[in-house]
Amino acid sequence: MRIEAGLTLECGQSLGPIDIAYCAHGTLNPARDNAILVCHALTGDQYVAAPHPLTGKPGWWSRMVGPGLPIDTDRFFVLCTNVLGGCMGSTGPRSIGPKGEPWGTEFPPITIRDMVRAQALLLDHFGIDRLFAAIGGSMGGMQVLEWVATYPERVFAAMPIATAPYHSAQNIAFNEVSRQAIFADPEWHGGRYWAHDTVPARGLAVARMMAHITYLSEEALAAKFGRRVRREARAAAGSSTGGALGTASLFGEMFEVESYLRHQGSSFVRRFDANSYLTITRALDYFDLSAAFDGDFAAPFRGVKTRFCVVSLSSDWLFPTSASRSLVRALNRAGVNVSFVEIETDRGHDAFLLDEPDLDRTMRGFLNGAAEQAGLNRGDSEPGDSGDSA
C-alpha cells in the first residue's frame, strides 16, 4: 500500500511517499476490533502464512497462523507487514530514491519506532483504531514493545516472544561483525552493487551464517550435527580425529554443520538485500526503550492498560530468559497486567519458529483469555453482535 503523505523519521528526515507491503489473512469484523498484527524478525517478511514468492517455501509461521491454528484466522484478522527498510516491497534501501536510483547506503537510518509508525499508517488505512493483539518474536517482539510504548491506547494485548527491551552489547557486537563481513566483500562496491549488476553474496552469506549460529543452542547444533563428518570426508581415517582427516581436503566441508551453514548462507542471499540487512541491523542496535527515560525501563509503560504475555525460550542465549525477566520486572513496576512464560526447549532462539506445542498452548490460552476480556467471544460469524466492543 502506498502512503502518499509519507513519514517523518526519528532521525528528522522525511521519507515519502512510502510503500508498506503486507499480507492479510482472515476477515476484519465490522467493529474492526479483531485485528492481530504479527511482526516479523530481522530476516523475516510479510509472508507469515503464505508461500514465499521467491523461495516457494511455506510462510515463516504457517504452523502458527491459519484456520484453527493458535493464531486462528477463522476468528482473527491477521496482518503482517514487511518492515520499513525491508526488501520485500516496503520502502527500503532498494527502493528508488530522490536521485532516480536505488537509495542504497543513502537510505536514512530507521528505528524500530519508525517501523511501528509505518505500520500504524497501514492500520489507519484499514480503519483499525485498536489492535486486538500485537505479536512477534525477536525483532518482532521489539516492535510489539514499541507499539505499546508509542500507541498504548491502540494495543489491547501484547505478546513479545524471545526478545528484550534493548539490544545487548553482545548482540550489537555480532551485528557489527556481520556488517563488516558485508563491507569486506569485493562485490560490495560501496553499497552500489546494483549498479554493477552484482550482490555482495559472500559477505552477506558470512553474516547470515554467523547470525544463524546465534539462533541455535549448542544442544540444537549438537543434536542436528554433533561432530558427524560428511560421508565423502569419512573415507579414510586419522587415528585421533574420528576419520576427519584422510581424503578430505583442508578446505572441504568436513563437518555437517559447516555444510548446513553454507547452505543457509547461500539460500539467504537469493532472497535478501544487503543494504536492507545493514539498515535493519542498525535499527536493532539503536533499540533501547529506556533511552529517553534515563535507563528506566518501567517509564514507557506507566499507565498502560495493555495485557501482556511475555514469552522466553529456556535455551535462547541471544535473547536470554534473563532479558525477558527484566522486562517483566519493569512491567510490574509500571503496574501493567503481565504474565510470563518460559518455554522449556533445547532449540535456542529459533525455537519460536519451530514446532513447540508449549508455545502453541501459551498462544491459544493467552489469545482466548484476552478475547474474552475484550468481549470478542460472541462468535465472529455474527458480526452484528460485536458492536458494543468498539
Add this chain to the structure above:
Amino acid sequence: MRIEAGLTLECGQSLGPIDIAYCAHGTLNPARDNAILVCHALTGDQYVAAPHPLTGKPGWWSRMVGPGLPIDTDRFFVLCTNVLGGCMGSTGPRSIGPKGEPWGTEFPPITIRDMVRAQALLLDHFGIDRLFAAIGGSMGGMQVLEWVATYPERVFAAMPIATAPYHSAQNIAFNEVSRQAIFADPEWHGGRYWAHDTVPARGLAVARMMAHITYLSEEALAAKFGRRVRREARAAAGSSTGGALGTASLFGEMFEVESYLRHQGSSFVRRFDANSYLTITRALDYFDLSAAFDGDFAAPFRGVKTRFCVVSLSSDWLFPTSASRSLVRALNRAGVNVSFVEIETDRGHDAFLLDEPDLDRTMRGFLNGAAEQAGLNRGDSEPGDSGDSA
C-alpha cells in the same frame, strides 16, 4: 630449533625438516625434571613472558610466568613453543614448501596431536624425559590433554584451563564462519596472497572480531562498553535512541563496542597469517579425544599417573564449565588423580589471560603441591640435591 628428521603427521604426510620456535625462561636443573611446558591458544605464540617482537607488547601471560610469579621461573624451567602450523617461526603455511614457495593452502592438515609430537621432539633435544607440568588455556588446554593422552609417562602434572576434550558443534560452526570470512576477502587470491604482495586483512579482521565476541561474556562486553555511544556520535539526539541517531552516519562507529572490535580486528592482522589461522582452526575442529575410543572420553586416560587440576571459568560460554565437568567425570572414571576448580569471574573465556587472583592462587597451590609430590622442593639453588628425583 630445526629438527632435521621432521615428523610424519597424523594425516600420513611427512613433513621435514621442521622448525620449532620457542622461548625459554628459568633454568633447567641438572636432573632435568623442573620443566613446565606452557601451551598457547589459537592466536597465541611462544612469547609467553617476553615482549612480542612485532607488537612490542608484553608476553601474553607475563602476569603469570616470571620470577616469583605463579609459574615461578626462579624454580621452574618454562618452555613455550609456537605450535606447528603457526606463523611465528615454527613450520607452518608461511614456511617455504617443496615447490620453493610458501606452502599456503597446500600445507598439510595438522592436528593437536601433531603439535604435541613436535613439542616432544623439542623436549628430546633438551634431554627432558618428563615434564614437571603441562599448562595451557583454550587450545593450550587441548594440547595439555593430548600430551597426557599421547605421552602419559612424560607429564607429571597437568593443568588444562578453560578447555574441553573435544571441539563442540558451536565452536566448529564459529570457526567455519571465520574461514568463510577469509575466503570472501578479495585479497585472499586462493591462499596465494603472498604472491600478490597483499594479505586478506578484512576477512581476517572479521574472523578475529567474531572470535573476540566469543571470548568475552555479555557481562564483560556490557561492563566494558554497555550501550555507550561514542562521543562524536552523541552530538545530536533521537528521542528513542539515546542519541545514537543524529549526526552519526549509518555506517559510522556508533557504539564503543564496535570501535573496540574494529581495533581488535585490525591490530590482529598485522601479526597473524591467514593461512595459519585456517590451519589452526581446522586442528581445533578435528580435536576429539574420544574419536578413537567410540566416544569414551575416559579411555585415553586409563592407567594414567598424571596429577590433574582442571580449571574452568564461570562466565565462559565458548568452553563452558559443563565441558570441564564432563572432562573431570571422564578422568574420575579412568581413576586419575584430579581436582577441579571453577574460577568465579564475569569476564568470559579470556579471563584466563587477565588478572584473576583466584586463578593465580589455584596455579600456585597446584604447582606447590605437585612439586612436593615430585620431590622438587629441596631448593633449586642446590641442584645437586635433586638427583634422587630423576
